[in-house]
Amino acid sequence: MASRPKGLKVTDFVERPCFGRNGREIRVRANFFEVTAVPEANIHHYDIAITPEVPPSLNRKIYKQFEFINCKNNNILPVYDGRKNIFTSSPLPFGEAASFEVNLQEDDGSTSSKRPPRTFKIKFKKVNEINMEELQRFLDGKSQLNSNILTGIMALDVLIRHQPSMKYVTVGRSFYTPEGSRALSGGVEVWQGYYQSARPTPGKMMINIDLSATAFHESGSLINVVLKLLGKRSIDDLRRGINERERVKLDKELKLLKIRVIHRGESNSKRSFKISKISPLSAQQTKFDDADGHKTDVLTYFQKTYNKHLTYPHLPCVIVKKDISLPMEICEVIEGQRQIRKLNEKQTADMIKFTCQQPHIRANKIKAGLEILNYRNNDQMTQFNMKVSNEMALVQARVLPTPTINYHTSSKDASFTPREGSWNLRDKKVAEGATLRSWSVLVFGTEPDFPMQSVQNFVRELVIVCSDTGMNIPTKTPPIIHKNAHSDIGESLKQAWIRAGNAAKSQPQLILCILPNTGVQLYGSIKCAGDTIIGVVTQCIQSKHMFQAKKQYCANVCLKINVKLGGMNSFLTPKQNPFLAEKPSILMGADVSHPSPGSNRPSIAALCASMDSKAVRYAAAIRRQDSRTEIIADLANMVKDMLKAFYKNCGRKPERILFYRDGVSEGQFAQVLEGEISAVKAACRDLDQTYSPTITFVVVQKRHHARFFPVDKKDSDRTGNCLPGTLVEKMVVHPVEFDFYLQSQAGLQGTCRPTHYHVLYDQNSFTPDSLQTLSYNLCYIYARCTRAVSLVPPVYYAHIVCSRARFHAHGDNFSEDSSVEGEVTFGKVLPELLKVMYFM
Template sequence: MVKANHFLAKISKEDLSQYSVEVTPEVTSIKMNKAIMTQLVKLYRDTDLGMMLPVYDGRRSLYTAGVLPFITKEFTVTLVDGDELIGITREREFKVTIKFVAHASMLQLRELLSGKQVGAPQEVLKIIDIVLRELAAQRYMSVGRFFYSPNIKQPQTLGDGLQSWRGFYQSIRPTQMGLSLNIDMSTTAFIEPLPVIEFVTQILGKDVCSRPLSDADRIKVKKALRGVKVEVTHRGNMRRKYRISGLTSQPTRELIFPVDEEKNMKSVVEYFQEMYGFTIQHSHLPCLQVGNQRKVNYLPMEACKIVEGQRYSKKLNEKQITSLLKFSCQRPREREMDILQTIQQNTYNQDPYAKEFGITIDEKLASVEARVLPAPWLKYHDSGKEKACLPQVGQWNMMNKKVINGSSVNYWACINFSRSVQESTAHDFCHQLVQMCEVSGMEFNCEPVIPIYSARPDQVKKALKYVYNVAANKLGGKELELLIAILPDNNGSLYGDLKRVCETDLGLISQCCLTKHVFKISRQYLANVSLKINVKMGGRNTVLLDALSWRIPLVSDIPTIIFGADVTHPDNGEDCSPSIAAVVASQDWPEVTKYAGLVCAQPRRQELIHDLYKTWQDPQRGTVTGGMIRELLLSFKKATGQKPLRIIFYRDGVSDGQFYQVLLYELDAIRKACASLEPSYQPLVTFIVIQKRHHTRLFASNHNDKTSTDKSGNILPGTVVDTKICHPTEFDFYLCSHAGIQGTSRPAHYHVLWDENNFTADEIQSLTNNLCYTYARCTRSVSVVPPAYYAHLAAYRARFYMKPDVHENGSTRSTCTMNGPCVHPLPALKEKVKNVMFYC
């Protein structure tokens, strides 16, 4: 038995009602709309609303438990609005029309929860979700399905004007045990509510009160402050709020503006002194620009303070990420206690809205039956002392073992880009790495083609081409096979530049090592690097013993190819960067450990993989057929001599709402790719979606029972749950395939959306768990099935192949058209790179 952070929700059987809401004059702010509706309910609940307490989505829909005593009715609501600019209050009148739309039947939800094959009643689930969020939204800062507050736990400073807030996630979902409320803890970054000058001091890491900002400083500050809300502090209790649109290029003392229609000019310094009696002390600093393009207002930095409760949505730096992870990392026992405390603090069963709609929430974690799947035996080379290995609690090591297929490296070189690593240290590191590769079963020339070369980090391309050409001249026609690069810890874009030049320009396999690891050369680190090098050079580290003895159900019986696919999307702020799709496929049936990978760019934020199958017109050849699936099927046949008769497709990164859109499109692409090879060729397909970004956590029933947890206090690797908290009718399961390291383990959620191979639950769960022990980069089982993991790595790697231009504001730029960004194809990988697991 394990516990899950799901809480049983019981609901009334009565149908619900939906009403449309129209506010005149129109209001676009959800916050203002809710204020209007709150006032309306306060004024009319006891009379026109028939004592009912409705919930409102802040836009156009109102929901009630039962029906209101009218079909349509217009209400008048008056809000008192304080206008700080003129120092008086004023009344604003709104007309609100509420009109009956439809009944929301509970029948479909009851049928779904009883196990009948019906579509999820999204409208009813949405209403229940709104009801349970209503009170929380009044108490906390709402961000999507998350709620945050500085009062839940003391905020921690992250540096550069940011702090972390603790909060919780809340979602209602249908499960086999009934409706379930999923609650999980969360931490995210907020902008610290500092005086603007103090914020700027933190951003730049220096005192700004005594000297003007340089152009570079100004651009950095402008980028950090754009879009941030501030409140003025120079007018006593009148704290009017503004959103920053920019920063002036001149210092405050040089700024003048027209004060009337005759274009009479006044300086900002004079205006603030005369109008507010406020003396600007730091007139050497630029002013904040607030307002719109037509009417720009200037505000001195020293007269502004950042408004509390603004979530930071841009990319964090490494130091901030480390601090945030440290603050958010919770052991399972601690996380479980915080979740239970959140349930009690939210008092769902005293919530007037929940009572109105007949919803009660169980305050105990769901208790769920689980199984622990056994670890598979792994096969290593017969020349090692240990020919096979049975992992213990999700991990093992390379002591006394040799990789099952060792690659050979005859011609290699090393470039040291780190100024803190001396030549002797780099030489010692390379020597130890070569020894580890040989001990692991690789053939590795002990001497580089040329002596270790030191280069500046800002001259990557020049250094790479120099080493490549000098090595080529020395080898007399033979090619350099491997490049080892030692990078500084703070390597910025160096890693991306290096990968791009090596893999798209030179056709080199590269292995990067960071300075901190070079200084601290542990046996485990060297072993992991040697494993990566082996697979990058075409070798294999280990295979499942059952694969060699043809004992894997629905894999060993007929030629089977296993695909992994993922799409990575650009970070916030990268307005025109494309999304990157990657697909990998096994090439070594029956062992299924070696994967070829393909990547492509596609329109940003598009989850469907466009290049799975495609046709185009060629002037010479006519209609040409291609695409990633077709190419990988052909390479499988070339590698194994057989065409696959079964396809298992693991698809990562798809949200619940996109399941069937992705399935229909991508299954159709797989079908067309197969038929393009041979009209009658239709192998059986199993299509599985993997989700990691969910909020289900599993806890041991007894945290003191060491036999049911790993060293970190998490559930054991191989723990699988496929009842109670899973979908009422669909084929899904949660699998925690890895041992915890720190924090609380997150099980992967697998959804079998399509299965022509008729896997039993045992078979697909066992296969997935066993594959997790074949990940090439380490001697641990991993949290996600390796083909999906490899696809993610390949897509992440491909982002470095793009060469973004950078605007003054720091956002990336690519060619954009009226119809959206123009997607430039990624530079082609060299054949020598493409045919190995270069992304590992």
Template structure:
């Protein structure tokens, strides 16, 4: 498990004893076969026991056992790397201004830092740095011996890279001052105690794990492009156009487990800028070949220039210059922005007076006549303007911006590998990682078992029995490898369509009357097959509309026509979309969810033209729950935890999504989803807007009160429970999107808000908090083909809570879905708080069952349905804004800074509109 950001404290009680008469912080002492010492403190719940349910199955996991170093590790703070001589002169500047850049003013790139430390060890002070130290690229340096600084704990070094630079007027290269300060000694014994369950996860453990990660990553990061925990090689690449190339990479992370230290290894994908002339990259971005397309005089639009600028800003380029000795030298520069005029139209004032264009400058000073003088220039970090044709993009530069949506499929195709092929790639990666040949790994005394991946004992859980409605030939069904079908089955509670209308936004010549009637017939047949009631002798109104018009007015007018014809407005609006109709979709959802409170169902015209009954059956799943129906429920015998009449249970799912990197001024969105029925199949949702990139949910108290009130009201008024029996006695809170370093914040900030909501409503419920993690690299692989499913993955229900799990805390990995493409990812469940005293088997079977009640499919999904719904609700938050408004959600929106960003966030808060009251008890998000 990756290191946590906080020292573990004492028991987890907040505000006195837990409700229900028992302290929910530490769960008492674990059974004898879980060897956690009683004095150990944890952030999450101590493991109560291991699970036993299910069929045993040996599998492979992509982890490799490593030894723990024997000797003391010496920790140095190397963050004080600063440039002592920085010359601001550049091609078009006429003055020299030496300045000192401090770390607080400028953070140097990690790659530059690595190069400086390499130069320091090999050339500047090899007598001090033999054997070599390891460095994380930022501030941490670890040494296998104490560095000979004499009596001092701090030592400074001057380091420079390269020789005389032509752009410094012959003054020589930049000199960087590196100050190292010894901060600690790490005894690896703390790791041995930690994995044995005899040591709390404090800062010493955190730092020791960090040190081992830096050790194993040092060799590849010195050789290859790297990104935090992955590095990438050009052994396997794919050109995907738009100036981008994909490289295969390898992820590695040291993780403590029960009784051993492991290195988790996986393959990863890096998106790189295409190497070569910068001009070619810019042309490739637009899919063009003629440089004239980048000439402002020939109509190169400003909006396209800004789109290209967003793409290449921050990229490192090389420019060539004649050296004083006649040789050609290269200088690295960072692109800041693009000029609005061509090189021959951009002029600057000379130091001696007069003006000169950029094109003339290069002709006169370097005898370089530009081949494309009308093409725009780049402005680099120092302010210099350089023609595109004189810049070269070096290979191996990671593109750290969001991948363009149209390239997502290419990335997925490259990243997707069948389990057997993925495992083989991981094994092959061991040769690239070459732990045995790494002088760093050897110096620290680590030995990695590279003979093969770890073999662990998994269990395959029994799936829940699902119950369908009256009239089904098969009222209950047991899924097979996470899959089942709707043949001869009716929904558990079918909804009723009292009136509907069809609005087509595809051109009538492409989707005509015959297409519309065929779609209506197919959809009607599927709706009737599953039990949804439709009005007798009712012909839905069909209208063709222009997607460039005001969508809301068009929908409102169509509803008015239906009302005039049949005497009542429709309760379902079916919309047929053209390709690329995302803006229309957003406007339709805003109309249905926010403005009018009516169910809407969008379908693509192209899908409908060739649709088979299965397509409309899947659409029926969504329509039924949007209208208040229930598709299926888990049989009470399968999930006694949820259906115990003496302990009514509400299951919540919570999530936060953040804006894309670089999208300053845009907010984060939060969502809370919860069931309101006794069968945990009917869910409601609420969402909010909050401070950008803040992970903890600000409005959790208000949101919790909303869903708790709806739960109580539904059970009283719909299920006719007595007032005293309507409130929940158990709350199971699944939290998505939280990193392991933020677990403590969930307990300190979100748990009190949830408890406060209960107190305000006089609800005395015991709370269990479970974090569901998806962003990890643990993968399961069947040892034999016969043990896998048709995709080669482990079967749905494969659970592991030994061998790769946390040494002391209650967690498990569960692969709850059947495989389709590539290698399935199990979800990682960490139990942070548990007043309900659940067993491992109870929480594992409960979580597996909740993966089967996702209303939109007849397959189990990878995470519990309420968590999945919360993720969807977050993503749909833009539907809460007026589609005709000025707030921009597109990836091409201009970015803002500082106070502008604050004002923009305020605008997003003001513009966020609440859900229509009619949708409050409906699964509008399905």
């Protein structure tokens, strides 16, 4: 690690104390490319304002026109971010500030003089000169991050993105090309894209390059798009027109889509419009006053004016600005428009297939992307004197030792070390089996479709497997009730709850629900009623699994039921978990989930905390807060709830808190440090003025683009991914702060995404080895599967609790697609459930 002057403060967060040593050293390739030459001279930063305001894609066209007129003779090649910032390698010739007018021909290709070019005003103002030496001092660990350095990194980001963004469709830090696109269902296609970002790392800048993919509307004939949206096979299926339900669907899906008209020949084919709605009337029924003031319909108008005979006059028109009605058949959807609505299940599955690529294929595609990014022959980068290596970084890594997992002592395999991150329950019994005495089975479907015999067979198999796995089930034949899936779900659950209590003469513990389909509606209603109205644990089963009744499936269900009822599936020995064993310590995991785009629903914050010395039992706290607010508003009270619950369970206050926080971006670290860490401290003081446990606060990030590829075959698993336990803390991490990447899971399909852990605050004096090993070992005791998972359980559980809380909206269809919503009332999880892992 680089030496620096003593006492120099280089970060507000935690500095890397040293490097870890645990595990076997290996080498991996990382999708980071070294910046071999960073601009040395000062970079000139200008603010640019374009009026009237338009989207970035149009800003770039306006800027291109300006550059063509004003910069071609000055040999200056500025780079532009599409919004407010321009960077140059030498000063622009017009001084500190200047204004220009740019005329841009409307995008309609019209040869007539009816549509004059639009005039835009551009104002330039010099903001700053960026001292690039200061950036190098920061990379060397000799200077703290400041606004000059941040702007320097941004300038490099804009520099590498300038050329692609002028050529391709740009979304955030990625750009997309239609080459190699694949159609999804419903008039949507997925495009391949490339993500690139300038990243500060120890001693040097790196460019992080990755593949990305996003959904676009299919371009071309609007009628073909309509056929796909409505799931029709051919135009013959539309011969009778469309019904009102279909029209409403089209209205929703096509609103604001850009189209061009093609009825006036090639020279006028670029005239573009935005769809505002789909008319309730067909082209032959839509009437309006023509230029002479006579009533006419769209069919007749096109015949007279353009000698165009409409082939599909029975189809509705699309209505564009000023209530202009256009027949569908003269419209084409313009290429390169993003689909921003949530994809349906089929589209999502197809998207995953497209993006799921084996590590070596992904690595090769990333390398191929360098040709498209074209850093070598980039005039702007040459002028700034910036060069990027075309080789992926070769990084030192370590594979951490696999922990030993412990089951009940009567198991044949009571303690064992898994291979490659997964194992099964054969010859194993759960560490502590719960007792299931009072329960019932609620079948959502009629008896001919769900025969009593099949339900009984499944229940018998489930009871056998649960008993063999170590649970105690005195009631082996619970009452079975059939109900219609469209009935009042809350009422059905209530009846099942009463039947369970009456049959066992004790408080009902569980309702096993058998579902006819995978639809979210029924599942959500069951969870809402069970969690917030009745206060009973529910376990849902899909009917296809009931009819098959496989032992492996039943074993997986058993793991969930056991922890929901307070049992313990597996654990680590105190030796493998010294942080928890040495003194009373609590693990906390927090997450915030936000509604889908366009929805005004609240964001949901969840906090999960360990309730025992083995960190296998957890309790949860949930709060709703302003939509899209990331910082947890009521964290102090949530932490208090968890500390009280821990004290009730253990009889002692935790002396140490390890808090894992999911979903925070780098730009929010300072807010989290200020807001959330102080909230945790305030919660402790509120409970007792003298109570001051030591706190460590770690941000956990999954939304990043770092990927690692094994160099030697012996360091890869059977999917070609790095082995579980692969840890990277050098070369591609923060220049000075305490962070690391850990890939704890085994590869199932595609390329594994490591989890990024970043320590913001540490009063527990963690060494890299102690925090890395603890975080990795915890991934082996996630309660609902026999696999190491990709992130620490406290955070994983908080994430599940957030998702579950979305179902607690009363009388709701659990859809967040609508942008116009009434007030939604959310039920509260009943207190008796919050003490157990009801969410599993």
